[in-house]
Amino acid sequence: MSRNTPGAADPFAPNDAALTSLDTLCPGLGRGHDPNAGSELRAASPAIDPLVAPLVLSTTFCRERPADEPQHAYSRVSNPTVSALEDALGRLEDAPPAVAFGSGLAAESALFLSLLRGGDHVVCSRAVYGGTTRLLQQLLSKLGVESDFVDTTDVDAIRAALRPATRLVFVETPANPTLELTDIRAVAEITHAAGALLAVDNTFLTAVLQRPLDLGADLTVTSTTKFVDGHSVALGGSVVSRDVTLLDRLRFVRKCTGGILSPFGAWLTLNGLRTLPLRIRAQSATAERVARWLTAQPAVERVYYPGLGQATTDTGRDAHGSGPPASATRTDDTRLADAHRADGRLAEFQHDGAHGAVVSFEVAGGGEAARKLLAELRLARFVEHVGSVETLITHPASMTHADVPPADREAVGIRDGLLRLSVGLEPAEAITADLRDGLDALSGTSETAEANVESQHDGTHVAVAGDIARGTETVS
Numbered sequence: 001m002s003r004n005t006p007g008a009a010d011p012f013a014p015n016d017a018a019l020t021s022l023d024t025l026c027p028g029l030g031r032g033h034d035p036n037a038g039s040e041l042r043a044a045s046p047a048i049d050p051l052v053a054p055l056v057l058s059t060t061f062c063r064e065r066p067a068d069e070p071q072h073a074y075s076r077v078s079n080p081t082v083s084a085l086e087d088a089l090g091r092l093e094d095a096p097p098a099v100a101f102g103s104g105l106a107a108e109s110a111l112f113l114s115l116l117r118g119g120d121h122v123v124c125s126r127a128v129y130g131g132t133t134r135l136l137q138q139l140l141s142k143l144g145v146e147s148d149f150v151d152t153t154d155v156d157a158i159r160a161a162l163r164p165a166t167r168l169v170f171v172e173t174p175a176n177p178t179l180e181l182t183d184i185r186a187v188a189e190i191t192h193a194a195g196a197l198l199a200v201d202n203t204f205l206t207a208v209l210q211r212p213l214d215l216g217a218d219l220t221v222t223s224t225t226k227f228v229d230g231h232s233v234a235l236g237g238s239v240v241s242r243d244v245t246l247l248d249r250l251r252f253v254r255k256c257t258g259g260i261l262s263p264f265g266a267w268l269t270l271n272g273l274r275t276l277p278l279r280i281r282a283q284s285a286t287a288e289r290v291a292r293w294l295t296a297q298p299a300v301e302r303v304y305y306p307g308l309g310q311a312t313t314d315t316g317r318d319a320h321g322s323g324p325p326a327s328a329t330r331t332d333d334t335r336l337a338d339a340h341r342a343d344g345r346l347a348e349f350q351h352d353g354a355h356g357a358v359v360s361f362e363v364a365g366g367g368e369a370a371r372k373l374l375a376e377l378r379l380a381r382f383v384e385h386v387g388s389v390e391t392l393i394t395h396p397a398s399m400t401h402a403d404v405p406p407a408d409r410e411a412v413g414i415r416d417g418l419l420r421l422s423v424g425l426e427p428a429e430a431i432t433a434d435l436r437d438g439l440d441a442l443s444g445t446s447e448t449a450e451a452n453v454e455s456q457h458d459g460t461h462v463a464v465a466g467d468i469a470r471g472t473e474t475v476s
């Protein structure tokens with residue numbers, strides 16, 4: 001899945017792949033490629049050709065005659081700035097213009113309303129953003145739509161959940177907040193064989209690091225509020241598809257329900273999009289280093305990060321964190337070890353060279369320990385958010401997943417000691433120093449592993465080299 005990696009031997013050899021990569025495309029998005037961007041201004045004065053897509057705040061657009069069908073008539077239906085963003089988001093996935101919404105959940109709501117009616121059935125990842133669970137369980141259920149939440153990392157579990165009435169399989173990968181992975185290609189195959197559609201929530205990786213449509217998904221949903229905007233200034237959501245009929249249905253729902261993104265939100269998001277590849281790759285490289293560092297901390301019981309070669313790294317400490325670090329690199333349970341290896345292979349195949357900037361970890365001592373740690377942090381901001389340029393931390397059990405019944409939370413590993421870290425653009429050393437202060441408050445013995453991090457290369461990519469040796473230097 002390496003769409004963006006330029007050739008290795010001669011870095012300056014003619015390279016069409018580099019010319020068409022997202023890293024090249026993104027900085028120029030919003031103008032030139034987009035017939036809408038600037039067209040109004042250019043029509044008024046051919047001398048005006050703004051470099052950046054203009055912000056058109058007008059709610060409505062004038063007509064000369066009643067029979068006129070202007071490109072944009074009323075901004076609840078379409079708007080030039082929103083169209084510029086939609087064109088850009090579609091181009092990222094080699095698809096027609098996306099449909100943009102006022103938030104990720106507005107995008108999901110429109111997706112469900114456009115595809116489902118009473119009596120239909122949805123199979124959804126059980127590890128999924130809490131708002132998605134709430135939407136399906138508490139709202140769509142009232143319209144007669146039934147949902148089953150299954151472990152979508154297990155293709156057989158999906159197969160078993162499919163019914164004749166299943167219209168949609170909705171997966172989130174990596175999943176929020178435990179970052180488990182679903183094999184999009186395999187799920188697309190069984191979903192289509194059952195006559196249903198597959199939608200993938202790609203919020204955590206974005207089209208830069210994962211391209212669900214290329215793997216067989218029918219629709220990609222993204223909360224652009226997160227990494228795409230990247231600066232915590234614009235709520236937004238998008239749906240991308242290569243099926244224009246599906247896109248038309250989504251636009252119709254949006255027109256009926258009024259969930260379109262605002263022009264200003266679209267303009268801010270477009271600006272964020274221009275630096276997305278650079279940000280998400282840099283933040284992912286740092287996240288991988290921080291995840292490795294976390295595996296060496298005595299007060300940390302589990303680390304969840306797909307780039308560790310396995311989605312979950314059990315640090316081998318007992319439930320109270322008092323046990324010694326495990327000397328073995330994996331559990332002795334061969335079946336589990338196989339599953340972990342499979343996860344590592346899936347991450348390499350499904351992600352484009354990096355595994356995202358979100359790392360979750362569980363501290364020994366449960367909710368009380370998590371609260372203690374949070375109180376010590378000075379750099380990581382305690383918020384309900386991921387994907388910004390600054391490092392953020394969330395307590396999923398009481399925040400993003402508070403509406404998920406405790407037993408369901410527990411079943412997917414969202415225990416009270418779990419914390420979700422969204423790694424920003426700060427150096428890894430600063431982030432680990434901050435976390436070390438928090439972890440010291442728990443055990444008083446947390447190892448200072450900045451030395452390990454500092455000893456690593458200064459480059460932007462840290463390769464995974466085989467197994468994780470816990471409690472020691474872990475990065476090649």
Ligand code: PLP
Pocket residue numbers: 103104105106129131172176201203204222223224225226235236237385
């Ligand atoms: N999908 C995922 C994976 C999320 O994390 C979120 C929000 O946190 C959403 C969807 C919903 O997005 P929004 O907050 O923009 O409505």
